[in-house]
Amino acid sequence: MADTATALVLAAGQGTRMKSRLAKVLHPIAGKPMLAYVTSAARAAGAEDIVVVVGYQGERVMEAMGEGLRFVWQREQKGTGHAVLQAEGLVGKGEGPLLVLYGDTPLITSDCLAELLTKHRQTAATVTILTTELPRPRGYGRVIRDGAGRVTGIVEEADATPEQLAVKEVNTGIYCFEREALFDALREVRRDNAQGEYYLTDVIGLIMERGGKVEALQWEDSESVLGVNDRIDLARAAALLRGRILEKLMLSGVTVVDPTSTYVDAEVRIGRDSVIYPMTVLEGRTVIGEGTVIGPGARIKDTVIGSGVRIVDSTVEESRIGDGATVGPYSHLRRGTVVGEGAKIGNYAEIKGSVIGARSKVSHHSYIGDARLGEGVNIGAGVVTVNYDGFDKYQTDVEDGAFIGCNVNLVAPVKVEREAYVAAGSTITKDVPEGSLAVARERQSNISGWVRRFKRRKSRNDNRDS
Ligand code: UD1
Numbered sequence: 001m002a003d004t005a006t007a008l009v010l011a012a013g014q015g016t017r018m019k020s021r022l023a024k025v026l027h028p029i030a031g032k033p034m035l036a037y038v039t040s041a042a043r044a045a046g047a048e049d050i051v052v053v054v055g056y057q058g059e060r061v062m063e064a065m066g067e068g069l070r071f072v073w074q075r076e077q078k079g080t081g082h083a084v085l086q087a088e089g090l091v092g093k094g095e096g097p098l099l100v101l102y103g104d105t106p107l108i109t110s111d112c113l114a115e116l117l118t119k120h121r122q123t124a125a126t127v128t129i130l131t132t133e134l135p136r137p138r139g140y141g142r143v144i145r146d147g148a149g150r151v152t153g154i155v156e157e158a159d160a161t162p163e164q165l166a167v168k169e170v171n172t173g174i175y176c177f178e179r180e181a182l183f184d185a186l187r188e189v190r191r192d193n194a195q196g197e198y199y200l201t202d203v204i205g206l207i208m209e210r211g212g213k214v215e216a217l218q219w220e221d222s223e224s225v226l227g228v229n230d231r232i233d234l235a236r237a238a239a240l241l242r243g244r245i246l247e248k249l250m251l252s253g254v255t256v257v258d259p260t261s262t263y264v265d266a267e268v269r270i271g272r273d274s275v276i277y278p279m280t281v282l283e284g285r286t287v288i289g290e291g292t293v294i295g296p297g298a299r300i301k302d303t304v305i306g307s308g309v310r311i312v313d314s315t316v317e318e319s320r321i322g323d324g325a326t327v328g329p330y331s332h333l334r335r336g337t338v339v340g341e342g343a344k345i346g347n348y349a350e351i352k353g354s355v356i357g358a359r360s361k362v363s364h365h366s367y368i369g370d371a372r373l374g375e376g377v378n379i380g381a382g383v384v385t386v387n388y389d390g391f392d393k394y395q396t397d398v399e400d401g402a403f404i405g406c407n408v409n410l411v412a413p414v415k416v417e418r419e420a421y422v423a424a425g426s427t428i429t430k431d432v433p434e435g436s437l438a439v440a441r442e443r444q445s446n447i448s449g450w451v452r453r454f455k456r457r458k459s460r461n462d463n464r465d466s
């Protein structure tokens, strides 16, 4: 299409008000950098070509954003107008309007951008500004209109008169421009203002003076154009985005028992009739099947979980959990754990880099590291795989149907073959053959009458001392 929009996203600023070592636009919200929400909204509104202006921590920004975008450097951050000017070579010419957005407005929706584009085209404007009314417009540029209600310019808060400060209509920092008029005006912008910066907002007045057509679209839902400048804004934006994510899940058939204490990252997928109980955090690329019950009290990161699974009060990272398995309470499944169908990981288990076969049970107080458990294996209470000698890690194999008694140490590398038994309290250092019982502990001996003799001796000593 000849006049598809191009988007230019400004992301070169440090974000001084964040008081952070991390560039503002990289601060994550629901598992994604703030900037990624802006570029996604632009993409969904039909912008095929998206150019991002980078500067502060530019390398990191480019790395975090990845494919499908073009980047241009603004080496010194001399203001939003200066930032746009750096992109002239990439977006100065070409068909279609230029959407300009700031990387710190993560709640912007594609619907809103699409409406802005529509209004811009229908009114044949030179520039269309997205504005909104705020009861407390602190920090935003004010939209100045003449007696007839036409927009004549934008005044930054630092430069505004008391009357201008009283204006409730603010600049959202989202605009749609005719390219030539934008760059012609930009070259005229000076930095003689309170902040000594080249303001993009100054082009509005300049376009007006040159006989351009300035339009504005006033957006009702002011939350969706919230600019994030400090960490209070960040928390507000995160809460709003979280609400959106949870509402989408609920409408798709997931029960979220208490949305106020449930945190789900943007990329997480959850199947129908799954139930998420309070105090649950689902992070990264976690995928959950149908009819699975998570929480209360679960933290799950980058994990694929089947259907009909039950996880309570546990932490699970970079693992896979098969259909019908149960985990918790109080278990920690670490990177590389694979739990088979119908398996049971019980109270206080730590499992790392291990495969737990279907229907196997690790029910109580165990550490299983670098192990392969077959199907139908029973691990008794307090079993520990001794997998580390201070230098290297070693593997433990427990084959199908084996039974490991309570308080057993399996000193790796070691193998317990099919259907074998290991007696409680054993320290196993040699492989256990199929079908046999391994006992590796001192035999018990009972010394009769010992307690009576011991106590008599003790009380004689006491009498002598006193
Ligand atoms: C800006 C607007 C203000 C508007 C508000 C909306 C200007 C002069 N002011 O103010 O009218 O109400 O946004 O949220 O435009 N950036 C660069 N290079 C720079 C400076 C900034 O790339 O040299 C980027 C920043 O990374 C940020 C965005 O531009 O993503 C906006 O900059 P910021 O300093 O937050 O502007 P505001 O003071 O919020």
Ligand code: CA
Binding pocket: 102, 104, 227, 228, 229
């Ligand atoms: Ca801002």
